[in-house]
Amino acid sequence: MSNMGDYDYLIIGNSAGAVGCIEGLRSVDKNGTVALVAEEDYHVYSRALIPYYLGGQITRDKLYYRSLDFYDRARVSVINGHRAVKIDSTVRVVELDNGSRLGYGKLLLATGGKPIYPPIPGLDKQNVFSFHSMSDVLGIEKELAAVQSAVVLGGGVIGLMAAEVLHKRGINVHVLELAERLLAPVVDATTSHLVEGALQKAGVTLYLKNTIDQVHGTERVESVTLKDGRNIPCDLLIVGVGVAPRVELAQGTDMEVNRGIVVDKRMQTAVPGIFACGDCASTYNFVTGAGQNLPLWPNAYLGGRIAGFNMAGMERAFVQGTAMNAMHFFDVNIINAGINVTGANSRDALGVIQEYEKDTQTYRKFILSEEGHIKGFILVGQIARAGIFLNLMRRKIDVRAFQQDLFKKDFGYADLPEALRWKLLQDDVILGVV
Amino acid sequence: MGRIKAKPEVCMGCHLCEVWCAVAHSKSKHIIKAFLYEEDKPLPRLVVEEKLPLTFALQCRHCAEPDCVTACISGALSKDPETGRVVHDPNQCVGCYSCVLTCPYGSIFINPRKREIIKCDLCAGLDTFYCVSHCPNEALVYEDC
Numbered sequence: 301m302s303n304m305g306d307y308d309y310l311i312i313g314n315s316a317g318a319v320g321c322i323e324g325l326r327s328v329d330k331n332g333t334v335a336l337v338a339e340e341d342y343h344v345y346s347r348a349l350i351p352y353y354l355g356g357q358i359t360r361d362k363l364y365y366r367s368l369d370f371y372d373r374a375r376v377s378v379i380n381g382h383r384a385v386k387i388d389s390t391v392r393v394v395e396l397d398n399g400s401r402l403g404y405g406k407l408l409l410a411t412g413g414k415p416i417y418p419p420i421p422g423l424d425k426q427n428v429f430s431f432h433s434m435s436d437v438l439g440i441e442k443e444l445a446a447v448q449s450a451v452v453l454g455g456g457v458i459g460l461m462a463a464e465v466l467h468k469r470g471i472n473v474h475v476l477e478l479a480e481r482l483l484a485p486v487v488d489a490t491t492s493h494l495v496e497g498a499l500q501k502a503g504v505t506l507y508l509k510n511t512i513d514q515v516h517g518t519e520r521v522e523s524v525t526l527k528d529g530r531n532i533p534c535d536l537l538i539v540g541v542g543v544a545p546r547v548e549l550a551q552g553t554d555m556e557v558n559r560g561i562v563v564d565k566r567m568q569t570a571v572p573g574i575f576a577c578g579d580c581a582s583t584y585n586f587v588t589g590a591g592q593n594l595p596l597w598p599n600a601y602l603g604g605r606i607a608g609f610n611m612a613g614m615e616r617a618f619v620q621g622t623a624m625n626a627m628h629f630f631d632v633n634i635i636n637a638g639i640n641v642t643g644a645n646s647r648d649a650l651g652v653i654q655e656y657e658k659d660t661q662t663y664r665k666f667i668l669s670e671e672g673h674i675k676g677f678i679l680v681g682q683i684a685r686a687g688i689f690l691n692l693m694r695r696k697i698d699v700r701a702f703q704q705d706l707f708k709k710d711f712g713y714a715d716l717p718e719a720l721r722w723k724l725l726q727d728d729v730i731l732g733v734v
Numbered sequence: 735m736g737r738i739k740a741k742p743e744v745c746m747g748c749h750l751c752e753v754w755c756a757v758a759h760s761k762s763k764h765i766i767k768a769f770l771y772e773e774d775k776p777l778p779r780l781v782v783e784e785k786l787p788l789t790f791a792l793q794c795r796h797c798a799e800p801d802c803v804t805a806c807i808s809g810a811l812s813k814d815p816e817t818g819r820v821v822h823d824p825n826q827c828v829g830c831y832s833c834v835l836t837c838p839y840g841s842i843f844i845n846p847r848k849r850e851i852i853k854c855d856l857c858a859g860l861d862t863f864y865c866v867s868h869c870p871n872e873a874l875v876y877e878d879c
């Protein structure tokens with residue numbers, strides 16, 4: 301079939317990773333030709349804003365992550381509404397679903413993830429959606445006015461965001477979670493219970509250690525029967541049990557896939573010239589030192605940016621990625637990063653320090669290695685200046701000398717030992733005396 | 735691109751930079767009217783760090799590779815390629831606090847009355863850097879770099 305052209309850089313996907321790549325490579329290479337293939341037929345939008353849009357907090361045009369002239373200004377040829385289906389890395393060509401072919405010098409896979417549907421019959425009905433894409437948004441939006449009762453399958457971050465939004469729209473919301481607590485992989489039990497309390501107080505019904513056994517209705521879901529036999533009538537079902545990396549393009553190639561597409565610190569796959577980033581990739585977690593799926597916005601954008609630098613010939617390493625969340629459910633604000641140590645998985649070499657203040661519902665927990673490095677933290681209630689902790693974690697600072705100060709409400713650089721303080725501030729902060 | 739440099743050796747911890755930063759970002763730009771009469775009580779976008787006798791003012795560094803911009807899920811934060819300022823567009827911001835999570839200097843501030851963040855804009859649109867020009871001890875200096 302026709303060859304649509306050769307590009308110096310070709311990007312598959314149109315989201316955080318893609319934009320990071322474009323902005324990174326354009327800051328190095330102003331002239332190279334860039335094309336982007338997007339299966340969804342929309343200008344680049346932020347899926348992380350879906351809850352804010354459906355909750356009525358922002359208008360549709362605010363879903364866009366970059367201005368409408370972004371691609372023109374960055375001189376990127378956008379091929380919208382088409383899926384890349386095959387890579388031939390020997391001749392450096394990508395084939396699209398309409399048979400056309402695009403040649404590339406460097407290729408980025410920023411294909412993201414795909415919502416997981418558990419093997420429960422009946423989840424293909426009209427009023428069942430995931431909470432992931434523009435088509436979900438449009439579908440849910442159409443239903444909303446008539447919905448009285450909704451079931452949310454999954455008590456993770458996405459499921460709970462969906463639950464809050466639906467609750468705010470005046471809908472009776474039922475959250476089903478297979479584990480014995482909400483957000484179990486993300487935070488510890490104390491934090492889970494604070495979130496459970498907030499949801500229950502607001503009037504969201506939680507069903508823990510439970511899931512759907514049967515879906516009732518013909519074209520549309522009318523009710524579900526749970527594992528424990530209870531029945532919940534519903535006119536909307538949201539499936540939010542997780543996202544699987546989209547690795548189709550890597551399959552049958554020399555790229556290594558370990559859940560995500562495996563990349564090195566420069567974001568390059570095992571096939572020279574092909575890079576990957578974001579939710580589809582398995583990237584370096586600076587806390588654990590392992591390659592891992594880190595499906596979060598900052599990791600996708602920065603991974604893409606670093607890929608862009610390297611694609612344009614400027615060597616840079618992605619060493620800032622780890623699990624990190626800023627979340628809020630009703631009035632509970634949470635920030636966490638790094639390892640999530642729960643009772644069950646605490647390792648001997650790791651120490652845990654924590655403080656919980658019942659009156660104010662504030663909670664702080666730090667996971668420390670034997671050398672006193674922060675390996676993970678959770679802040680609930682009081683999240684001000686949280687990035688300082690992330691910085692201490694990134695820079696592998698021994699915090700033992702001041703570890704009690706980490707709980708101070710106004711913890712800051714003043715609380716660090718003098719030499720360390722000026723050392724940490726000297727890179728980006730120009731101070732009078734150092 | 736410039737940023738504001740602190741001189742801890744002469745800072746006396748009077749917090750006037752915080753006060754004047756708030757004034758700079760008020761409607762009236764008037765120190766009395768702003769705090770007494772304005773509906774949205776103005777808030778500072780820098781913090782005086784204290785461990786007495788040490789005090790110094792710390793605000794956004796307008797980083798070369800800003801972590802806050804990286805993390806922003808809405809595109810509300812961006813780095814202006816011409817001025818080097820890291821700017822925040824409150825109309826686009828949803829208050830997710832991802833930027834609070836990632837700023838290494840703790841220079842993104844939360845407005846406790848709203849789901850909103852505020853940060854140093856290097857007094858955009860004003861004719862002076864308020865924290866710098868109002869510091870009685872000249873403990874803050876704007877430096878081009």
Ligand SMILES: Cc1cc2nc3c(=O)[nH]c(=O)nc-3n(C[C@H](O)[C@H](O)[C@H](O)COP(=O)(O)OP(=O)(O)OC[C@H]3O[C@@H](n4cnc5c(N)ncnc54)[C@H](O)[C@@H]3O)c2cc1C
Pocket residue numbers: 312313314315316317318337338339340347348349350351382383384385410411412413431432433458461546549577578579580595596597598600624625626807830832
């Ligand atoms: C409701 C929701 C809320 C979230 N909130 C947060 C949050 O607050 N903070 C946070 O850090 N993260 C959040 N996330 C996660 C965050 O959105 C993702 O980590 C991020 O979108 C990943 O970006 P990406 O570029 O890797 O891929 P994606 O955003 O998944 O985009 C990939 C794109 O590639 C396209 N594509 C895939 N395959 C092909 C192909 N073969 N050909 C052409 N196009 C293709 C897809 O259609 C899609 O548009 C949230 C996610 C959701 C769903």
Ligand code: SF4
Pocket residue numbers: 793794795796797800801802803820836837838839840841842853
């Ligand atoms: S807010 Fe923080 S991360 Fe962003 S530019 Fe300022 S100092 Fe850097």
Ligand code: SF4
Pocket residue numbers: 805806807808809810811822826827828829830831832833834851
């Ligand atoms: S709080 Fe606003 S500026 Fe900060 S990351 Fe979220 S959307 Fe961006």
